[in-house]
Amino acid sequence: MKGVSASRLAVIAVPLVLGGCVTAAEVAQYSADDAGFATVAMKSLEASGKQTVWVQSREEATAIAQQVHERVYGQTISADTAVQVALINNKGLQAAYAEVGISAAEVWQQALPQNPTVSVGALGIAAPALGAFRAIEAVIANNILAMFTRRNRVEIADTRFRQAQLTAVLETLSLAAATRRAWIDTVAAFETVAYLNQAQAAADAASELAQRLGESGALPKAGQAREHVFYAELTGQKAEARLAARLAKEQLARL
Numbered sequence: 001m002k003g004v005s006a007s008r009l010a011v012i013a014v015p016l017v018l019g020g021c022v023t024a025a026e027v028a029q030y031s032a033d034d035a036g037f038a039t040v041a042m043k044s045l046e047a048s049g050k051q052t053v054w055v056q057s058r059e060e061a062t063a064i065a066q067q068v069h070e071r072v073y074g075q076t077i078s079a080d081t082a083v084q085v086a087l088i089n090n091k092g093l094q095a096a097y098a099e100v101g102i103s104a105a106e107v108w109q110q111a112l113p114q115n116p117t118v119s120v121g122a123l124g125i126a127a128p129a130l131g132a133f134r135a136i137e138a139v140i141a142n143n144i145l146a147m148f149t150r151r152n153r154v155e156i157a158d159t160r161f162r163q164a165q166l167t168a169v170l171e172t173l174s175l176a177a178a179t180r181r182a183w184i185d186t187v188a189a190f191e192t193v194a195y196l197n198q199a200q201a202a203a204d205a206a207s208e209l210a211q212r213l214g215e216s217g218a219l220p221k222a223g224q225a226r227e228h229v230f231y232a233e234l235t236g237q238k239a240e241a242r243l244a245a246r247l248a249k250e251q252l253a254r255l
Contacts, residue, residue, distance in 0.1 A: 030111065035104035036165050037097060044087070044172040050080075052087040052172055054097040064088050079183045086179040086255050093175055096168045103164040107157040110150070175255065182252040189245035196238040 030036075037054045044052050055061050068089050071081055087093065 030104045030108040030161070032104075034101075035108075036100045036161060037168075040097065040100060040165055040168045040172065043169045044176075047169075047173050048083065048087070048176045050084045050087050050176060052093070054101075055094055077183070079180050082183040082252060082255075083176050083179045086175055087172060090175055090255060093171060096171045100161070100164045100168050103157070103161040107154060107161050110153045110157045179252070179255045182248065182255055186245070186248040186252045189241065189248040193238065193241045193245050196234060196241050200234045200238055 033056065034054060041052055041054075044050070053060070053064065055064055068085055071077075071085055075081070077085075
């Protein structure tokens with residue numbers, strides 16, 4: 001490093017280090033394990049009245065599975081229970097929460113300063129001092145550019161982070177609404193099956209009575225056929241209702 005003293009390099013490098021530093025509070029805002037999720041959980045709780053969790057370890061997943069088992073196994077599931085289980089157990093929602101963590105890590109990365117480096121190339125062999133200053137000047141310009149654009153880069157990454165938070169809240173509330181609607185559809189489908197069972201039992205009795213009346217001559221063939229057709233139609237409607245109830249239950253289970 002002929003022509004440039006070590007003290008001069010130190011004078012040049014120290015301002016770059018100081019200029020690129022960020023506060024510990026600024027970095028810690030995005031470096032927590034659950035960075036940004038507290039806001040998502042709070043807004044979701046305010047809007048839906050239900051808690052949600054971001055599972056990040058095997059132990060947490062095991063605890064959530066145990067909670068789900070206790071809430072649904074051998075229990076009559078209400079709409080509130082279905083919504084709460086969905087918010088803590090839906091895998092698609094966990095992916096949305098993971099996006100919040102990824103965007104927080106991007107902000108954290110942009111907030112960290114770049115370590116300045118000073119190197120001297122072999123450009124100024126004929127004029128060593130001039131060559132050294134040219135090499136150092138190129139490195140200084142690079143660090144100054146990173147320093148002056150850091151705030152803009154952090155703000156852009158922070159905007160994406162806030163957007164990921166709002167998207168997670170929206171998906172949480174959408175899942176809650178879809179689960180409540182699916183629960184209502186499921187209950188309605190099974191109630192329809194129950195009513196059709198009662199109607200079919202009555203139609204079965206009417207069909208049997210019509211057959212006996214027909215055998216005695218008290219009811220004509222047309223009347224007997226009408227009762228038999230009504231019973232057959234109810235049988236077909238009950239089969240369709242059972243299929244609809246099964247599909248509605250599967251949809252609720254997926255959510």
